[in-house]
Amino acid sequence: MAYTLSNWEALVRYAKDGDLEIDNNGAERSLRGVAVGRRNWTFFGSDNGDRTAAVLSSLIATSKRHHIDPFAYLRDVFARIGALQQFGQSVAVEDVVTQHQAARPAIQELAANDEGLR
Incomplete structure (x- = not known):
């Protein structure tokens, strides 16, 4: 009873919003690959291989979560x-990655065209 009362606000929010999930199983499932590959990433081509693999895994998981084809997204x-670097601009990867909503139609079109390549 004490647990319910101490989490009352969160329970009310969950009851009012049908889009909220009652557990975090989806998040844990998406992180399973991270946990499994953690030891192998150290040997991912360079001294910074573990960080590179983690970033790529994060980008792939994010694209899947937003129902975007990971190959087309990447x-x-x-x-x-590449286009920004070609013109000598410094690139903040976060700025490029967070534009996925604006680019979603183009990404989906790329995904449709890529079906024949696989």
Whole structure:
């Protein structure tokens, strides 16, 4: 009873918003790959391989969570970064990655075109 009362505000919020999940199983499932690959990432091509693998895994998990094809999403992100660097602009990857909502139609079109490549 004490647990329920101490979490009353969160329970009321959950009851009012049908989009909220009562547990965090989805988040834990998406992190399973991180836990499994943690030891292997140390040997991911360089001294910073573990960080590189973690960033790529995060980008892939984010694209899946937003129902965007990961291959098309990464291709779009890397193309944006390359285009900015080509013109000598410094690139904040966070700025490029967070533009996925604006680029979603283009990414979905890329995904449709990529079906024949796989």
